[in-house]
Amino acid sequence: MQMDEMQTKIRGAFAIALFMLGIAIAVPVLGYVIDPAIESTFFSIASAMFAVGIVFYWKMKKGVKVVRDERVDRVARKASSWSWWFSYVLIALLFWVQYLKLYPLTVDLVLGIMFYFMIATYIVAQWFINRSPNA
Amino acid sequence: MKTRIKEFRARYDLTQDDLAQMVGVRRETIVFLEKGAYNPSLSLAVKVAKALKATVDELFVFEKDELRLEKVARK
Numbered sequence: 001m002q003m004d005e006m007q008t009k010i011r012g013a014f015a016i017a018l019f020m021l022g023i024a025i026a027v028p029v030l031g032y033v034i035d036p037a038i039e040s041t042f043f044s045i046a047s048a049m050f051a052v053g054i055v056f057y058w059k060m061k062k063g064v065k066v067v068r069d070e071r072v073d074r075v076a077r078k079a080s081s082w083s084w085w086f087s088y089v090l091i092a093l094l095f096w097v098q099y100l101k102l103y104p105l106t107v108d109l110v111l112g113i114m115f116y117f118m119i120a121t122y123i124v125a126q127w128f129i130n131r132s133p134n135a
Numbered sequence: 136m137k138t139r140i141k142e143f144r145a146r147y148d149l150t151q152d153d154l155a156q157m158v159g160v161r162r163e164t165i166v167f168l169e170k171g172a173y174n175p176s177l178s179l180a181v182k183v184a185k186a187l188k189a190t191v192d193e194l195f196v197f198e199k200d201e202l203r204l205e206k207v208a209r210k
Contacts, residue, residue: 069159069161070160070175070176071160071163071167072161072164
C-alpha cells in the first residue's frame with residue numbers, strides 16, 4: 001500500500017470516528033444534556049475532518065496519486081501566512097471597535113467572527129495563491 | 136523563466152502524468168512548471184532533469200535580466 005493511500009485511509013477513518021463522536025455528543029445521553037458550546041465545537045471539528053477526508057478519498061478514487069507535493073505545501077504555507085496577517089488586522093480593528101464603543105462586542109461574538117474569518121481567509125488565500133504564477 | 140520540459144517530454148513520449156509520477160509530484164505541478172509559472176526547488180529541478188535525461192540548465196532557461204548574472208560575477 002502506498003504511503004499516501006495509507007495516510008488517506010487513516011485520515012478518513014479518523015474523520016468518520018470524529019464525526020460519529022460529534023453526533024454522539026450531540027445526542028443527550030440518559031437525559032443529561034451536554035453544554036451546546038461543546039457540542040458545536042465537536043461538530044465543527046468533526047465536519048472539517050470529514051470534509052478533508054472526503055476530498056482526499058475522492059482524489060484518490062479519481063486517480064490522483066500524489067496528494068501533496070512541494071507546490072501544495074508552499075501554497076498552504078503562504079495561505080496560512082496571509083490568513084494570520086488578515087486575522088491580526090481584524091483583531092486590531094475589533095480592538096478599536098471595542099475601545100471606541102462603536103458596537104457592543106461580546107466574547108462569543110468575537111470568537112465566532114475569528115473562527116469563521118480565519119477559515120474563510122485561508123480558503124480565499126489558498127485559492128488566490130494557487131492560481132497566481134510562482135506561488 | 137522558460138522551460139523546455141514539454142519538448143523533452145515529447146522526445147521520450149511521456150505524458151504529464153507519467154512525468155509527475157516519475158518525480159513524485161502532482162500533475163498540476165508539471166503543468167505549472169511547463170508554463171514557466173512555478174519556480175521549483177533545486178531537488179525537484181534535478182529530479183525532472185534526471186527523469187528527462189537532461190541537465191537543469193537545458194530545461195530551465197532564464198532571461199539575462201531575471202538572474203542578474205553580471206552582478207553576481209562582479210562580486
